[in-house]
Amino acid sequence: MVVWPICEIPVTPRGGRSAGVTVARVMDFRLLGPLRVVAGSGSELDLGGRNPRAVMAVLLSARRRVVGRDRIIESVWGDHLPNDPRNTLQHYISRLRRVLGPGPGGAEVIRRVGEGYVLSPGHEEVDADRFNSGVTAAREARRTGRPEEAERLLTRAIGEWRGRPYENLHIDALSVDIRELEEAWLDASEDLADVRLALGRHRECVPELERLVAEHPIRERFWGQLMTALYRSGRQAEALRAYQRCRRHLVESLGIFPGEDLRILEERMLTGEPLPDPMGDSTPLVHVNPVGELPTPPNRFIGRADVLDALRSTISGSEVTTVLGASGAGKTRLAIEVGSRAERDFADGVIFVSLDGLTSARRVAQVVAATVGLREDPRRLLPEALADHLAPLDALVILDGCDRVTDGCVDLLTRFRGRRSRVVFLATSSVVLGLAGETRFDVGPLGNNSTQYPGSDGIDLFVERARLVMPGWVPRRPEIDTVGEIVGALDGSPLAIELAAARLDVRSLDDIATDLGAGSSGKGHLLSTTELSAPSEVAEWSIGRMSGQEIRIYESLAVFAQGFDLEAATRVTQVHPGGMDLAGCLARLARRSLIRVDRSADGVRYVMPAALRGIVWDRFLDRDDSSRLRRSHADWFAQLAGRAEVELRGPDLSRWVHVLTNERSNLHAALDWCQQSGETETLRRLTAGLCRFWDWAGRLSDATYWVSRALEGRSGPDSEATTWILVWSSYFLIEAGDLEAALARTAEAIASAEISGDPDQLTAAWGNRGIVLRRRGELAHAVEAGRNALHAGGSEAGAWFQAWAVSALGATQHQAGLNGEARANAERSLRGFRLLGDHASEAWSLDLLARTALTEGDLRRAEEHARHALLKAHLLGARRTLAATLRTLALIGQQRGDLRWAVSLTSAAHAMVDQGAVSHLGAGSGIASVAARQLTPGEYTTAWERGRTLDLDAILTP
Numbered sequence: 001m002v003v004w005p006i007c008e009i010p011v012t013p014r015g016g017r018s019a020g021v022t023v024a025r026v027m028d029f030r031l032l033g034p035l036r037v038v039a040g041s042g043s044e045l046d047l048g049g050r051n052p053r054a055v056m057a058v059l060l061s062a063r064r065r066v067v068g069r070d071r072i073i074e075s076v077w078g079d080h081l082p083n084d085p086r087n088t089l090q091h092y093i094s095r096l097r098r099v100l101g102p103g104p105g106g107a108e109v110i111r112r113v114g115e116g117y118v119l120s121p122g123h124e125e126v127d128a129d130r131f132n133s134g135v136t137a138a139r140e141a142r143r144t145g146r147p148e149e150a151e152r153l154l155t156r157a158i159g160e161w162r163g164r165p166y167e168n169l170h171i172d173a174l175s176v177d178i179r180e181l182e183e184a185w186l187d188a189s190e191d192l193a194d195v196r197l198a199l200g201r202h203r204e205c206v207p208e209l210e211r212l213v214a215e216h217p218i219r220e221r222f223w224g225q226l227m228t229a230l231y232r233s234g235r236q237a238e239a240l241r242a243y244q245r246c247r248r249h250l251v252e253s254l255g256i257f258p259g260e261d262l263r264i265l266e267e268r269m270l271t272g273e274p275l276p277d278p279m280g281d282s283t284p285l286v287h288v289n290p291v292g293e294l295p296t297p298p299n300r301f302i303g304r305a306d307v308l309d310a311l312r313s314t315i316s317g318s319e320v321t322t323v324l325g326a327s328g329a330g331k332t333r334l335a336i337e338v339g340s341r342a343e344r345d346f347a348d349g350v351i352f353v354s355l356d357g358l359t360s361a362r363r364v365a366q367v368v369a370a371t372v373g374l375r376e377d378p379r380r381l382l383p384e385a386l387a388d389h390l391a392p393l394d395a396l397v398i399l400d401g402c403d404r405v406t407d408g409c410v411d412l413l414t415r416f417r418g419r420r421s422r423v424v425f426l427a428t429s430s431v432v433l434g435l436a437g438e439t440r441f442d443v444g445p446l447g448n449n450s451t452q453y454p455g456s457d458g459i460d461l462f463v464e465r466a467r468l469v470m471p472g473w474v475p476r477r478p479e480i481d482t483v484g485e486i487v488g489a490l491d492g493s494p495l496a497i498e499l500a501a502a503r504l505d506v507r508s509l510d511d512i513a514t515d516l517g518a519g520s521s522g523k524g525h526l527l528s529t530t531e532l533s534a535p536s537e538v539a540e541w542s543i544g545r546m547s548g549q550e551i552r553i554y555e556s557l558a559v560f561a562q563g564f565d566l567e568a569a570t571r572v573t574q575v576h577p578g579g580m581d582l583a584g585c586l587a588r589l590a591r592r593s594l595i596r597v598d599r600s601a602d603g604v605r606y607v608m609p610a611a612l613r614g615i616v617w618d619r620f621l622d623r624d625d626s627s628r629l630r631r632s633h634a635d636w637f638a639q640l641a642g643r644a645e646v647e648l649r650g651p652d653l654s655r656w657v658h659v660l661t662n663e664r665s666n667l668h669a670a671l672d673w674c675q676q677s678g679e680t681e682t683l684r685r686l687t688a689g690l691c692r693f694w695d696w697a698g699r700l701s702d703a704t705y706w707v708s709r710a711l712e713g714r715s716g717p718d719s720e721a722t723t724w725i726l727v728w729s730s731y732f733l734i735e736a737g738d739l740e741a742a743l744a745r746t747a748e749a750i751a752s753a754e755i756s757g758d759p760d761q762l763t764a765a766w767g768n769r770g771i772v773l774r775r776r777g778e779l780a781h782a783v784e785a786g787r788n789a790l791h792a793g794g795s796e797a798g799a800w801f802q803a804w805a806v807s808a809l810g811a812t813q814h815q816a817g818l819n820g821e822a823r824a825n826a827e828r829s830l831r832g833f834r835l836l837g838d839h840a841s842e843a844w845s846l847d848l849l850a851r852t853a854l855t856e857g858d859l860r861r862a863e864e865h866a867r868h869a870l871l872k873a874h875l876l877g878a879r880r881t882l883a884a885t886l887r888t889l890a891l892i893g894q895q896r897g898d899l900r901w902a903v904s905l906t907s908a909a910h911a912m913v914d915q916g917a918v919s920h921l922g923a924g925s926g927i928a929s930v931a932a933r934q935l936t937p938g939e940y941t942t943a944w945e946r947g948r949t950l951d952l953d954a955i956l957t958p
Contacts, residue, residue, distance in 0.1 A: 907947025
């Protein structure tokens with residue numbers, strides 16, 4: 001049971017009375033949790049064993065009402081009666097009377113009335129009564145517009161609960177009472193959430209509501225509150241995903257759809273209408289554009305205060321600063337700490353880009369672009385587009401892990417030369433980048449001067465990490481000296497110190513010192529000159545202390561380039577039930593600092609630190625089963641990509657984009673290995689599964705490169721994956737503007753699909769051919785190809801592919817002047833996508849509906865559809881749909897006679913697909929030519945520049 005946090009609410013007297021009133025209680029009967037009776041002195045009364053407690057529970061559930069003896073007997077004993085139940089009951093009643101003592105005025109608390117008994121506590125003496133009174137008073141406070149008082153009363157009332165009612169008793173006769181109490185608790189929790197939302201505590205409510213919907217997934221009111229809390233916290237896409245989670249659970253578990261209230265709430269979120277609020281409050285929408293947030297460190301930063309100050313000073317006076325240090329020197333942790341402390345120094349904050357696991361320089365720009373949400377444009381070099389995109393920012397950009405991709409980092413950073421840029425770069429690397437104007441910042445070792453403990457950084461780090469495996473450890477003076485010697489023997493390397501400290505759960509401090517050649521005689525001086533200081537040697541030493549099976553598992557985990565979850569580790573390393581407990585093994589590795597545990601809303605993820613993975617990698621490659629493990633790794637991620645391809649066409653699009661983004665290094669490692677080892681079919685499965693993600697994320701260079709590699713060496717009948725790659729290849733050629741090559745590739749795709757007979761592939765291949773022909777201006781042939789797409793797959797094609805083909809045909813018909821048919825197909829595709837929960841594709845259909853309405857001269861309906869499409873696309877981050885819809889709104893503005901606004905919207909659309917481009921000449925199609933005739937050059941330029949910085953909230957506000 002979830003209990004709302006109450007620590008921030010002042011404790012006041014119970015019972016719903018005003019603050020300052022003290023209520024004296026002779027007894028405190030507590031049934032909201034384990035049954036207890038507490039005397040006025042605070043001591044708990046001994047009610048006896050199970051049966052007398054059961055008698056008390058039956059009387060307490062019917063408090064102040066007479067309960068017949070036979071009912072009590074049946075409730076307590078059921079079919080297992082004692083020899084003389086009435087006498088036994090009388091014995092228990094007498095015992096309870098003695099324990100409870102006399103009530104106010106000397107009257108018995110349990111009285112005999114006719115053929116039954118009655119327990120008559122005061123209303124303030126029963127926690128359930130205080131709960132009910134508090135809830136009633138809170139609802140009156142809500143009704144009269146006093147939300148702060150309502151929150152105080154509800155928080156105090158819910159605070160009466162200590163668990164499930166009568167938790168330590170199992171009495172069938174109390175089941176109805178228990179259900180009623182639990183229902184009242186749920187209602188009160190819903191009321192409290194409403195009040196806190198009305199008070200604007202949206203972010204505070206999200207964690208509690210997430211737990212509540214997890215425990216009570218069929219309570220639609222909790223789901224609506226979670227959607228509201230997320231939406232008003234600027235997390236609109238997550239709010240819509242919450243609706244889809246609720247919908248999926250109700251359908252799968254009960255076979256029903258969400259009620260009207262939730263459906264209306266979702267619709268209002270999509271259209272931007274005010275959300276219903278129980279207190280009559282209305283909170284404006286907040287739109288957040290996520291960038292590379294700083295990782296949350298697993299533990300506090302220790303020492304190096306002077307280093308932090310010096311590094312902050314350095315980055316303030318340099319465009320590019322490189323933090324240099326050996327593997328394990330703590331460069332990443334230092335950069336994160338500096339970023340956290342310097343965040344307020346930059347108006348646009350800090351952007352953290354992890355290059356960990358990259359081996360190809362060409363991928364640096366791709367990873368940075370993905371982090372900041374920049375789509376690739378096939379007509380521009382990505383590093384140049386990135387420079388245009390980032391240059392106007394007042395931000396600190398941290399490039400972490402540049403060691404293996406220095407060329408790619410230099411290529412990107414040189415693009416900023418000669419620009420009036422306010423962006424500052426902080427790189428971490430074990431080698432100098434070699435960039436003109438680069439400032440080097442060397443990271444030295446941690447100190448080991450034990451006379452300064454606890455001010456010695458190295459000793460502080462050792463002691464704190466040791467306490468993770470030995471909670472409460474306080475080293476004595478001789479032990480401090482030994483730790484100082486260990487730190488010195490390890491050259492003050494933070495990674496090596498952490499690994500050594502983590503061994504204290506199985507080795508004594510003196511044993512560790514001896515192992516590391518830092519043995520002490522108690523006088524604080526080194527007795528050995530053995531040098532075992534490199535992190536690689538300490539890692540080898542730490543690994544060597546594990547069991548043989550643990551070592552093999554740890555080496556196997558090096559196959560993951562960028563972390564993993566338990567399921568992936570189980571499938572790839574093939575540790576099966578009956579063998580070693582993999583979860584337990586991972587926990588032990590984490591305690592020894594050999595892996596890191598990252599916890600988030602997505603679950604638990606394990607990460608082998610880059611420095612350690614580099615050390616273990618050679619051991620992994622030397623194993624005779626390394627190829628089998630890499631094949632297993634590639635196969636696992638091919639399966640993941642295949643599942644993602646389906647999920648990206650539904651309501652979980654955003655979550656799966658997030659999943660694949662997090663796995664980018666693992667996916668590229670799998671692709672690289674497949675290509676190098678000749679695993680062609682797995683390469684094709686991976687590529688086919690990832691094409692939709694690459695398209696969505698704007699990773700066109702990834703798409704074209706891997707599609708080309710996957711199609712090399714085609715021979716014999718095409719596999720299912722190969723046919724899909726041909727389909728996607730034609731699409732990417734369309735996007736690149738190579739229509740001749742795209743037309744030829746659609747012919748290949750159609751031929752391959754006809755051989756396979758797959759209706760989805762036939763639909764997609766013919767649909768792409770229709771798009772190519774439309775782009776070439778061959779509209780009659782394009783309409784024919786679009787109709788072939790519908791007929792080729794027929795009713796056997798999947799619902800999504802049918803809806804997509806109808807949408808594509810509608811767009812062609814609109815361009816061909818067949819507006820009535822286009823509108824009908826737009827409406828048909830919209831219905832299809834809505835049934836599938838594909839909000840991204842809904843936006844395309846809504847934009848098409850807007851254009852058909854515009855053609856018919858219905859500007860009001862056109863604008864309504866366009867704004868609806870724009871909001872959907874905005875919430876999902878669908879840039880191309882945003883651009884298309886902005887152009888539609890620009891045409892509507894032109895028809896209304898607001899030419900300046902039309903130019904601004906055209907400029908905003910241009911920025912969506914050509915981020916960083918500064919020229920506006922000829923960029924507005926027909927609008928640009930009309931504006932050039934009717935506006936002065938100054939008016940045109942002002943309107944264009946306004947569009948480049950236009951806030952989408954301003955567009956969405958009617």
